[in-house]
Amino acid sequence: MPMTMLAAFFLSGGEFALAADTDPLDAIAGKALFDRNWIPAPSSTDGSDGLGPYFTARSCVSCHAGGGGAHVAPSRNDPSRDDIAGAVLRFGRADGSADPYYERQLQTDAVPGLVPEGSAHFLPELSYHLNGPPLASGVKAGVRIAPPLHGRGAFDQISDEEILKRADPDDKNGDGIRGRANRTADGIGRFGWKASQVTLEDQVADAFSLDIGLSSPKAPHPYGDCTKLQTACLGAPNGESKLFDGREISATMLRIVANYIESLKPRALQDDSAGARIFDATGCAQCHVPSLKARDGSLIPAFTDLLLHDMGSALDDGVGEPGVASSEWRTAPLIGGGNRGPRRYLHDGSAATVDEAVAKHGGEAARSREQFGALKAEDKLRLIEYVNGL
Incomplete structure (x- = not known):
């Protein structure tokens, strides 16, 4: 051809x-x-x-x-x-x-x-x-x-300013979330489980x-x-x-x-306003930000803030990276379907389902984990379906 x-x-x-x-x-x-x-x-x-x-x-x-x-x-x-x-x-x-x-x-x-x-x-x-x-x-x-690669390449188009505007390492707003950027020797990291690559x-x-x-x-x-x-x-x-x-x-x-x-684009987002509402109400969207602004002003599907967060002891395997604690992880982008075979969740694949993954969220994500656990059964199922559809 x-x-x-x-x-x-x-x-x-x-x-x-x-x-x-x-x-x-x-x-x-x-x-x-x-x-x-x-x-x-x-x-x-x-x-x-x-x-x-x-x-x-x-x-x-x-x-x-x-x-x-x-x-x-x-x-x-x-x-x-x-x-x-x-x-x-x-x-x-x-x-x-x-x-x-x-x-x-x-x-x-x-x-x-x-x-x-x-x-x-x-x-x-x-x-x-x-x-x-x-x-x-x-x-x-x-x-x-x-991780899946669909949609990840677009993170190159996101400016440092767009990442930094959500950082709050001293928790000045008192919400318990202290996201920080990984400031490497080459610039602010965006890629990798610990945002190690710029x-x-x-x-x-x-x-x-x-x-x-x-x-x-x-x-x-x-x-x-x-x-x-x-x-x-x-x-x-x-x-x-x-x-x-x-x-x-x-x-x-x-x-x-x-x-x-x-060139690997994420699949089109489902039309699920109810799922999106629950996702936001439980606090998931504070870190898994649905979209980030590109340098040209367009919105990029992301479901991440590209910041590091302390996720608590359940997700601390003792393996850190230079400048990043072993309990700190870049917010995982939830976009990117296309896997062949049953998925695994979290950085280590230790969760087989979304609810198992949420149960391991601690540290800065503990409040969202508790709000997820308090949901009515039908709302919890709706949220899980929403996340699986991203």
């Missing part, structure tokens, strides 16, 4: 719909990179090698099938049992420092000649095995699941590096999450090439993958 016909297919509501300012050919090329299964270096194909040496996925699509997120599916290692497809195990201390041997994430796969760092299962509860030394003193393990391209680069082991100008680490103690990993070949800005992924490749993600 000629490129012009491909562009017309996508623009006409084919596999994905494009934003008005998105180059259709860039988005198509970005989808090809998103779907690509990367292979170890060296290879006769420069454009596909550089995998690992340690990794948790061979492609973006393996965790984000159809642009969706983590879901329940038969375990890759044991098809007779279900597990969470698209979940990873993160390591860290409450102050955000990483493990000196395993660094930030358990890498459950490796290129030929290397032994993976370990294995993990997430259902019915977390269990994991390390093939190396035990975790260092004070280092904890926490599950992170891949732009969509930053997030893409971090995922390529951490999950697949591919370096880029934004994440110049040819050995991914490998540490200086992992000498076998550091001794493996890498796929860096002058064809790709001296890295395994070029700046252009990051941009077009970001363009593809920007």
Whole structure:
């Protein structure tokens, strides 16, 4: 099919719909990179090698099938049992420092000649095995699941001012909600479970590096999450090439993958004024703000304020990030249907339903949790249906 016909297919509501300012050919090329299964270096194909040496996925699509997120599916290692497809195990201390041997994430796969760092299962509860030394003193393990991507790319269009106007770190209005922005060295974070990345391209680069082991100008680490103690990993070949800005992924490749993600639009909001009213009355909309204003003045479906909130002990796994406490989480956007298979909720997938997720809300969200619990049965069901329809 000629490129012009491909562009017309996508623009006409084919596999994905494009934003008005998105180059259709860039988005198509970005989808090809998103779907690509990367292979170890060296290879006769420069454009596909550089995998690992340690990794948790061979492609973006393996965790984000159809642009969706983590879901329940038969375990890759044991098809007779279900597990969470698209979940990873993160390591860290409450102050955000990483493990000196395993660094930030358990890498459950490796290129030929290397032994993976370990294995993990997430259902019915977390269990994991390390093939190396035990975790260092004070280092904890926490599950992170891949979120749906539909609608997330639009957060690049939201200004710092739009985020900051809802911040109230000192709770000056006395409502118990103390949202704060994650002010990173590169700017105000918008992306990731702890708002660690400022732009969509930053997030893409971090995922390529951490999950697949591919370096880029934004994440110049040819050995991914490998540490200086992992000498076998550091001794493996890498796929860096002058064809790709001296890295395994070029700046252009990051941009077009970001363009593809920007093309993944959230499904149209349902017409449910009653559900929206209950959502607002229980206080959910204070943090899960239904829409945010873009720099051009348009409204972006969001159901997040992009701020960090202390969510209490039930959602504190002890794994912090630099400048972000282990109990703090960026308000999860509730938009983004399209998952294939049963969904899991919260950052760790520990909730199978919306009401289970709400029950774990503490800290700044405790009042909303209590208001949800006090709802009449029919109103609670209406609210759950509303959230599931976003």
